Amino acid sequence: MPPLTPVIELRDAARGFGAGAARSEVLSGLNLDLHEGEFLAIVGFSGSGKTTLINLLAGLLAPDHGTLKLDGRPMPEAGPDRALVFQNYSLLPWLTVYGNIALAVDRVFPQWTAAQRRAHVERYIAMVNLTPARDKRPRQLSGGMRQRVAVARALAMEPRVLLLDEPLGALDALTRATLQDEISRIWQENKKTVVLITNDPDEAILLADRVIPLSPGPRATFGPAFAIDIPRPRDRLALNHDAHFKRMRKDILDWLMSSSGRKSAHTAGRTLRLPALVPENLDHVTWVDRAFPRRRSASTTSTPTP
Amino acid sequence: MSTPTTPPAPSRRTHRVDQLILAVARNVGIPVLAMAVFLGLWSLAARNIQVSFGSLPGPAAVATEFNNLWQEHRAEDAKEKAFYVRQAERKTAYLASHPAGEWKERKYAGRPTFFKQIVTSLETVFTGFFIASLIAVPLGIVCGLSKSLNLAFNPFIQLFKPVSPLAWLPIVMILVSALYNPPEPMFEKAFLSSALTVALCSLWPTLINTAVGVASIDQDYLNVARVLRLGWFAKVWKIVLPASLPHIFTGLRLSLSVGWMVLIAAEMLAQNPGLGKFVWDMFQNGSSQTLAQIMVAVFAIGLIGFALDRAMLSLQRAVSFGATTR
Numbered sequence: 001m002p003p004l005t006p007v008i009e010l011r012d013a014a015r016g017f018g019a020g021a022a023r024s025e026v027l028s029g030l031n032l033d034l035h036e037g038e039f040l041a042i043v044g045f046s047g048s049g050k051t052t053l054i055n056l057l058a059g060l061l062a063p064d065h066g067t068l069k070l071d072g073r074p075m076p077e078a079g080p081d082r083a084l085v086f087q088n089y090s091l092l093p094w095l096t097v098y099g100n101i102a103l104a105v106d107r108v109f110p111q112w113t114a115a116q117r118r119a120h121v122e123r124y125i126a127m128v129n130l131t132p133a134r135d136k137r138p139r140q141l142s143g144g145m146r147q148r149v150a151v152a153r154a155l156a157m158e159p160r161v162l163l164l165d166e167p168l169g170a171l172d173a174l175t176r177a178t179l180q181d182e183i184s185r186i187w188q189e190n191k192k193t194v195v196l197i198t199n200d201p202d203e204a205i206l207l208a209d210r211v212i213p214l215s216p217g218p219r220a221t222f223g224p225a226f227a228i229d230i231p232r233p234r235d236r237l238a239l240n241h242d243a244h245f246k247r248m249r250k251d252i253l254d255w256l257m258s259s260s261g262r263k264s265a266h267t268a269g270r271t272l273r274l275p276a277l278v279p280e281n282l283d284h285v286t287w288v289d290r291a292f293p294r295r296r297s298a299s300t301t302s303t304p305t306p
Numbered sequence: 307m308s309t310p311t312t313p314p315a316p317s318r319r320t321h322r323v324d325q326l327i328l329a330v331a332r333n334v335g336i337p338v339l340a341m342a343v344f345l346g347l348w349s350l351a352a353r354n355i356q357v358s359f360g361s362l363p364g365p366a367a368v369a370t371e372f373n374n375l376w377q378e379h380r381a382e383d384a385k386e387k388a389f390y391v392r393q394a395e396r397k398t399a400y401l402a403s404h405p406a407g408e409w410k411e412r413k414y415a416g417r418p419t420f421f422k423q424i425v426t427s428l429e430t431v432f433t434g435f436f437i438a439s440l441i442a443v444p445l446g447i448v449c450g451l452s453k454s455l456n457l458a459f460n461p462f463i464q465l466f467k468p469v470s471p472l473a474w475l476p477i478v479m480i481l482v483s484a485l486y487n488p489p490e491p492m493f494e495k496a497f498l499s500s501a502l503t504v505a506l507c508s509l510w511p512t513l514i515n516t517a518v519g520v521a522s523i524d525q526d527y528l529n530v531a532r533v534l535r536l537g538w539f540a541k542v543w544k545i546v547l548p549a550s551l552p553h554i555f556t557g558l559r560l561s562l563s564v565g566w567m568v569l570i571a572a573e574m575l576a577q578n579p580g581l582g583k584f585v586w587d588m589f590q591n592g593s594s595q596t597l598a599q600i601m602v603a604v605f606a607i608g609l610i611g612f613a614l615d616r617a618m619l620s621l622q623r624a625v626s627f628g629a630t631t632r
Contacts, residue, residue: 060529078532090526094548103544107534 013066041204044214427580434504450520511560519553
């Protein structure tokens with residue numbers, strides 16, 4: 001088979017923010033080939049520049065140096081072909097579930113008839129099981145439901161690449177598991193190219209074909225890629241007892257811990273002198289609420305008047 | 307613990323009811339009491355202060371004067387209706403005898419009553435407010451979107467915001483006289499000057515709030531616009547405008563209350579037949595009813611201002627995407 005051009009290609013890319021003394025290099029030395037139909041997960045601690053990375057991949061940011069290519073050409077400005085599910089959903093609060101998805105669909109498929117577009121929106125609402133909440137506004141939905149709307153909006157654009165920026169980070173464990181299964185199912189149905197950014201190695205291994213750890217920032221960079229060859233569909237319960245899974249999780253975690261250890265060993269070079277603090281004795285302080293007792297406490301502890 | 311105590315449930319309930327009664331008594335009682343004290347002090351002052359045309363009117367005199375103004379309005383209204391009935395009768399009679407003749411309609415030339423003047427004032431303030439919004443909202447949006455434009459406009463905003471309506475009005479009047487001379491004028495010059503002065507003074511809160519609202523839109527919403535590759539107008543219309551509506555309406559609410567305050571001064575000087583002119587005319591009148599009539603106007607101005615503010619508040623709440631109902 002001839003070597004295919006990767007969908008997204010990063011070569012020695014770096015990105016930082018600020019200027020002068022306030023300059024911080026967030027990402028540096030990034031190399032990545034993302035292939036068609038691949039599910040890639042990038043695992044990193046919070047604050048390691050994961051969101052900056054996904055903004056690069058979406059074309060919302062440009063690298064300071066190095067190259068970033070989409071289908072072998074320089075990355076164009078952000079567009080609906082690289083649909084992004086934002087970390088905090090970024091649904092428009094004044095639109096309903098339907099309205100939020102329709103805004104994207106109307107924009108991406110202007111050539112379709114109104115009926116076609118409506119059917120398309122309805123299909124994706126049904127795909128994430130939100131048909132009963134179709135006319136609700138984001139504020140009336142739970143976190144998990146909002147996240148599903150965001151996923152449906154991204155998928156409804158029928159993008160080449162789906163970029164998920166810690167999509168399940170803010171959810172409780174149960175909802176997170178349900179949505180992981182849902183994302184897994186949707187991916188197996190569509191075989192889209194997906195990049196998932198997460199701080200949870202279990203989630204990465206459960207969903208992805210390939211997991212790449214991201215070292216903690218500043219100057220965060222990719223670690224070695226871990227190919228995940230566990231057959232699909234993957235069962236989360238069985239995985240917990242699977243020796244192969246455990247070893248992979250350990251390898252990824254070890255790499256993350258050792259890379260963060262390097263950083264902390266590096267920063268511990270200088271000695272910090274802390275001021276000598278003695279806790280204050282608060283027994284002799286007159287508190288305002290003691291000096292002026294509240295009305296309620298006065299009425300409950302009513303003293304008999306002589 | 308097994309210490310026998312008095313059964314807590316009923317006593318706690320009565321306690322709660324007691325507290326409720328106490329709360330109602332306090333929330334209603336104190337304002338009522340304050341009003342009674344105010345009326346008492348007012349009557350006391352009225353009995354003891356002598357002004358050039360009699361004594362200071364007390365609450366009762368003001369209430370009587372309000373009734374007088376209402377009766378006057380009813381009488382004037384009846385006269386006007388009778389005038390138009392007579393004119394219609396004369397018209398049919400005239401056209402019956404002169405089939406080819408041309409009938410010229412006449413307008414009733416009676417004096418505008420207090421309540422007609424309220425209507426005129428409301429029309430004027432809303433015209434001014436409308437003009438102000440038409441300028442301030444689009445300007446605020448472009449200022450909020452572009453830092454350079456914001457820097458360009460900021461000195462003017464800071465410079466003109468504190469200018470009193472009394473300083474703007476002569477300029478506006480001179481400009482209106484010079485520039486607005488159509489053969490068949492749609493608006494009175496006094497009306498136009500008052501409305502434009504209201505607009506000039508009331509556009510600042512909307513302008514500033516809109517700019518702040520637009521500048522503080524969540525970056526995520528703008529990223530949505532970028533991912534969808536919305537054009538400039540689509541971005542403004544579908545993302546920027548709805549996202550900053552709560553801020554815009556806060557500004558509009560402030561603008562309307564500023565406009566209502568400015569209006570009275572503007573009408574006084576421009577002689578626009580509204581509440582401001584009413585106050586001024588009564589002052590010039592110097593009759594024994596002058597003060598009572600002006601006080602009626604003061605209460606009317608206050609009540610209308612309050613009602614306008616409440617109306618804007620409910621509009622403001624309606625556009626906050628249920629932020630308060632959460």
